Amino acid sequence: MEGHSPPVPPLAAHGHLALSESELVDWGERFGRAARPPLVVAIAGELGAGKTTLARAICRGYGVPDEVTSPTFTLVHEYRGTRSPVYHLDLYRLKGQDDLANIGWDDIISSEALVLIEWPERAAELLPSDHVPILLQHLPDDPDRRLLYAGGHVGERKFGDHA
Ligand SMILES: Nc1ncnc2c1ncn2[C@@H]1O[C@H](COP(=O)(O)OP(=O)(O)O)[C@@H](O)[C@H]1O
Ligand SMILES: [Mg+2]
Numbered sequence: 001m002e003g004h005s006p007p008v009p010p011l012a013a014h015g016h017l018a019l020s021e022s023e024l025v026d027w028g029e030r031f032g033r034a035a036r037p038p039l040v041v042a043i044a045g046e047l048g049a050g051k052t053t054l055a056r057a058i059c060r061g062y063g064v065p066d067e068v069t070s071p072t073f074t075l076v077h078e079y080r081g082t083r084s085p086v087y088h089l090d091l092y093r094l095k096g097q098d099d100l101a102n103i104g105w106d107d108i109i110s111s112e113a114l115v116l117i118e119w120p121e122r123a124a125e126l127l128p129s130d131h132v133p134i135l136l137q138h139l140p141d142d143p144d145r146r147l148l149y150a151g152g153h154v155g156e157r158k159f160g161d162h163a
Helices: 010-014 021-034 051-062 097-102 105-109 120-126 152-156
Strands: 017-020 039-044 076-080 085-090 114-118 132-139 142-150
Touching: 017 021, 021 051, 021 142, 039 051, 039 120, 051 085, 051 114, 051 132, 097 105, 097 120, 105 120, 114 120
Parallel strands: 039 114, 039 132, 085 114
Antiparallel strands: 017 142, 076 085, 132 142
16 A cells, blocks of 8 residues: 555645645646555646646656657547556547447456546546546636545535535
8 A cells, every 4th residue: 555645735624725837837746756556646636736747847847758748539548657558548529438448447446556537527437436536626716726626525526516
């Protein structure tokens, strides 16, 4: 278990952190450095909430040397990290479970890899229950910060709820 505990700031597990983009990137890089496979990370949040920004930072911390771009149209990009492959998924355009089968979902989530999933709620009950949940939300009064929720309490919140 030790290798799986992410560096979740205590505040985030209880409520929220309001992070600037550079703070979010720092947090993501630390998370990536601490991550050990197999690990599935579900990154929820509306368009523009910072999911891809965070996924890119996690990849950098995990040792992915390549440029990480949004897999919006292909649903999945695969990278080579120093510790394992990395799968970065964006399920926004998922039409149904056939799409998941076509990208090899079962193999991906059961692989010895780091798996980062944007729009994880689209996978519904196919999302493995032992994922690390992260939620990013816009702040109505601050366009430069995002609320970060990470860890156990995210699962009790409805995706898209306001703080
Ligand atoms: N605190 C912040 N954290 C993350 N992104 C931010 C923040 N403040 C502003 N942004 C901007 O919001 C956008 C987030 O885009 P992106 O990461 O692609 O979101 P998503 O993948 O959730 O649609 C980027 O243009 C980024 O520069
Ligand atoms: Mg995105």
